[in-house]
Amino acid sequence: MELNKFRLRDQLIDGELFENIRKVALQEEEWDENKKKDVERFEKTVLQRLRKKRPVKRYKKLGIKKSDLKEVIQLADITSLELFQGPSNWELAQIHPEWCNHCGKCCTQSSPLFIHRDERRAITTLNPFLKDEIIPNQDYPEHFQFKEDRPCKYHDTEQKRCQIYQTRPQVCQNYPLMLIGSEGKEHYIINLRHNCHYATRLVLEKAIILFDEAVKRKTEGIGIRL
Ligand code: SF4
Ligand code: SF4
Incomplete structure (x- = not known):
């Protein structure tokens, strides 16, 4: 070459x-x-x-x-x-x-905050106050999302920390790695x-x-x- x-x-x-x-x-x-x-x-x-x-x-x-x-x-x-x-x-x-660097962008700018159906029960069992805060997902109705986002209700803006850190959804644990797909696409x-x-x-x-x-x-x- x-x-x-x-x-x-x-x-x-x-x-x-x-x-x-x-x-x-x-x-x-x-x-x-x-x-x-x-x-x-x-x-x-x-x-x-x-x-x-x-x-x-x-x-x-x-x-x-x-x-x-x-x-x-x-x-x-x-x-x-x-x-x-x-x-x-x-x-x-x-x-x-x-x-x-705890800038908080992921917790204040992301929407919707996806919750897989298999993790909802664990999250609400460990945080009973979240039962009324989780609603069906707007794009994937068999899954869920937080009712309030952008900013997420559980983001402590002063401390720049998650108030439910130990039990935060998988999507938050994985950030900034995101699973991307669009309707009708199989991959x-x-x-x-x-x-x-x-x-x-x-x-x-x-x-x-x-x-x-x-x-x-x-x-x-x-x-x-x-
Ligand atoms: S993971 Fe969230 S808080 Fe951390 S640097 Fe990225 S956007 Fe900021
Ligand atoms: S649950 Fe916690 S980590 Fe997830 S977006 Fe809300 S504040 Fe951020």
């Missing part, structure tokens, strides 16, 4: 497959202009941080460019590292609770909320892991020593 045509991402994933996954990830939700801008801002923020961690000039011999960093970030945003025998998003998030994907500091750190961590793996594959392949 000629150096000037080299794309780091090709060390990790087939280009066509990448484009298809990216298309699905970005179309599966109803992406309005604000959401698109959120993604652009998000990926730009991660890029600024990745350039400090992995400056391209250090990898000049390999022909790595700023656009390669961008593509690695896009890949990190839409795929789990499990595809590359790495940790899942969930595993990474679990060992880094400090990535959450669902895991997507990230892009206005969240936690998500920024998660994708940065994944991008670093992916970048290092791609460089390793490239250097082993062509025998370059950095």
Whole structure:
């Protein structure tokens, strides 16, 4: 492969497959202009941080460019590292609770707050006062949601903490990882909320892991020593 045509991402994933996954990830939700801008801002923020961690000039011999960093970030945003025998998003998030800066956006801006039918009884048994606060879900009537959201009634705005933290719904435990699907579609994907500091750190961590793996594959392949 000629150096000037080299794309780091090709060390990790087939280009066509990448484009298809990216298309699905970005179309599966109803992406309005604000959401698109959120993604652009998000990926730009991660890029600024990745350039400090992995400056391209250090990898000049390999022909790595700023656009390669961008593509690695896009890949990190839409795929789990499990595809590359790495940790899942969930595993990474679990060992880094400090990535959450307690800004409270997830609790004040999310709607509806989905409650799976299998978790409703546990939540109301442990919090009897919630019995009248949970109603059928507007999109999935076999499931439920909190009656009041945006902001969630159980968000303590002064302390910036959840008042029912130990028994909060699964969707809150998983944030910023979201299961995205739309009516009539038979498949669902895991997507990230892009206005969240936690998500920024998660994708940065994944991008670093992916970048290092791609460089390793490239250097082993062509025998370059950095
Ligand atoms: S999970 Fe994200 S949006 Fe929610 S409080 Fe933490 S940083 Fe903010
Ligand atoms: S239940 Fe707790 S974690 Fe979930 S949105 Fe409400 S305040 Fe936030």
